[in-house]
Amino acid sequence: xxxxxxxxxxxxxxxxxxxxxxxxxxxxxxxxxxxxxxxxxxxxxxxxxxxxxxxxxxxxxxxxxxxxxxxxxxxxxxxxxxxxxxxxxxxxxxxxxxxxxxxxxxxxxxxxxxxxxxxxxxxxxxxxxxxxxxxxxxxxxxxxxxxxxxxxxxxxxxxxxxxxxxxxxxxxxxxxxxxxxxxxxxxxxxxxxxxxxxxxxxxxxxxxxxxxxxxxxxxxxxxxxxxxxxxxxxxxxxxxxxxxxxxxxxxxxxxxxxxxxxxxxxxxxxxxxxxxxxxxxxxxxxxxx
Amino acid sequence: xxxxxxxxxxxxxxxxxxxxxxxxxxxxxxxxxxxxxxxxxxxxxxxxxxxxxxxxxxxxxxxxxxxxxxxxxxxxxxxxxxxxxxxxxxxxxxxxxxxxxxxxxxxxxxxxxxxxxxxxxxxxxxxxxxxxxxxxxxxxxxxxxxxxxxxxxxxxxxxxxxxxxxxxxxxxxxxxxxxxxxxxxxxxxxxxxxxxxxxxxxxxxxxxxxxxxxxxxxxxxxxxxxxxxxxxxxxxxxxxxxxxxxxxxxxxxxxxxxxxxxxxxxxxxxxxxxxxxxxxxxxxxxxxx
Numbered sequence: 223x224x225x226x227x228x229x230x231x232x233x234x235x236x237x238x239x240x241x242x243x244x245x246x247x248x249x250x251x252x253x254x255x256x257x258x259x260x261x262x263x264x265x266x267x268x269x270x271x272x273x274x275x276x277x278x279x280x281x282x283x284x285x286x287x288x289x290x291x292x293x294x295x296x297x298x299x300x301x302x303x304x305x306x307x308x309x310x311x312x313x314x315x316x317x318x319x320x321x322x323x324x325x326x327x328x329x330x331x332x333x334x335x336x337x338x339x340x341x342x343x344x345x346x347x348x349x350x351x352x353x354x355x356x357x358x359x360x361x362x363x364x365x366x367x368x369x370x371x372x373x374x375x376x377x378x379x380x381x382x383x384x385x386x387x388x389x390x391x392x393x394x395x396x397x398x399x400x401x402x403x404x405x406x407x408x409x410x411x412x413x414x415x416x417x418x419x420x421x422x423x424x425x426x427x428x429x430x431x432x433x434x435x436x437x438x439x440x441x442x443x444x445x446x447x448x449x450x451x452x453x454x455x456x457x458x459x460x461x462x463x464x465x466x467x468x469x470x471x472x473x474x475x476x477x478x479x480x481x482x483x484x485x486x487x488x489x490x491x492x493x494x495x496x497x498x499x500x501x502x503x504x505x506x507x508x509x510x511x
Numbered sequence: 512x513x514x515x516x517x518x519x520x521x522x523x524x525x526x527x528x529x530x531x532x533x534x535x536x537x538x539x540x541x542x543x544x545x546x547x548x549x550x551x552x553x554x555x556x557x558x559x560x561x562x563x564x565x566x567x568x569x570x571x572x573x574x575x576x577x578x579x580x581x582x583x584x585x586x587x588x589x590x591x592x593x594x595x596x597x598x599x600x601x602x603x604x605x606x607x608x609x610x611x612x613x614x615x616x617x618x619x620x621x622x623x624x625x626x627x628x629x630x631x632x633x634x635x636x637x638x639x640x641x642x643x644x645x646x647x648x649x650x651x652x653x654x655x656x657x658x659x660x661x662x663x664x665x666x667x668x669x670x671x672x673x674x675x676x677x678x679x680x681x682x683x684x685x686x687x688x689x690x691x692x693x694x695x696x697x698x699x700x701x702x703x704x705x706x707x708x709x710x711x712x713x714x715x716x717x718x719x720x721x722x723x724x725x726x727x728x729x730x731x732x733x734x735x736x737x738x739x740x741x742x743x744x745x746x747x748x749x750x751x752x753x754x755x756x757x758x759x760x761x762x763x764x765x766x767x768x769x770x771x772x773x774x775x776x777x778x779x780x781x782x783x784x785x786x787x788x789x790x791x792x793x794x795x796x797x798x799x800x
Contacts, residue, residue, distance in 0.1 A: 227527045227540050234520035241516075251516050252556065259548030267541065 241476030272438035290407035299383025324394035358498030359506040375400040376455035379412040380462030384422035398427040406435035438464030478508035555736030561727035579696035588672025613683035647787030648795040663687040665744035669751030675707035687716040695724035727753030767797035
């Protein structure tokens, strides 16, 4: 997905929201506005938004003096999610369709996204998901078959905290899973340290870094080691908007037939691109051309 | 009200929304982003947002080549509103409290605001207003008394089309009213031509220009003739967010005790400033200090 014109105001929203979250004063945030504003003349709209986000969050790190500005918040998110794990696991086990329930929980966890909003209620989201989540596209049967047939699965992580619900889903998949984390800290995206804190090593065969420090898996920036896994994985589960924005729309890519997207549609641009309503839960794959 | 940091992303939203409305292509809109982006380093946040909007919409006029980009849309808005006038007038006349009903209609008309959104349903808004409008602050008794006591009223207009519902309210006030329009075209704000098209001359004693071409009445930019009226008016009714953003928060200003605000709270910044929920109908005045 390219960067849409509507993504530009959103970048400014991310600057002010993150600045406020980090306790920066108005003058410091205005300085970031000014700096980012001067880059607009040469900004590339032919790349997906997460690629632009690298420079944006680098700037925020530089101005805030924090290499990993969301470090403490990520730890809190993991802790809050871990506190819910046992209860949710019971619900999955007691469900008529454990895989379906675990997928829904894993997508509900996708609301922990400080790039989109700082104003969410995790417990409430998880509490109500089975009763009232709205499902936009939901190719559950296709994914179920693909999981059944897959000797192993590459799972592209997204946000920290959400990782705990990924853990529950991965346990439910009952397949060897390699879990990929970001190449370094950006927003609240999952790093190796965050994945370990969520206990993903307990359910995965292997944890790997994508080698790319963007809020999404930009293949041209990933390590050779990761690309080898990506290119050989019989099934790839991609979590979240960032990964979707980068990998989608390439129906002819060699990976397209092996990849499923799990996400909550969290902004109008992505919703329009998917043809769904904002807020809906999505389990989809590339349309065959 | 000063410009809040959250207003900056909104300015970019206004650029893309207006650009698209005018049929500008992506490259042309990106150019406006770039130009506006370079001004951020020196943007003033100590002035209300409508003051910044002057330069913003000047830029849009320059890039689009249209001195009054919303001209056709304004004519459509007036026509659509006029088509509803007779029916609404019957409702006002048949109401237990005609003034209250007319005020509600006049505020409902405040959704015709292309600076905020291009996506609204005027008929629906007017249809449901009496049943389901949510009233945030509603000092109706105070305004009723003030109208009763006022020898004449200065009414600060806001958007074109909304003017038709102002006309209905003004007729219901049964007082001599001077109606103030903007000093020139900006967004879909009312100009003298627009006011005449709405038939405001049929119910007002006088139509005047504020002399200020901003989406709000910035006193320092108004004509001496207008300021004389403003300073001497026994009662001022100020319509819309723009006028509120400029005139509010000055409890010690000489006009504060003579001025009532009628608006729909249409953005989070203004809602927070008012202490109400976005979407609520507001009839308020300056808090006495």
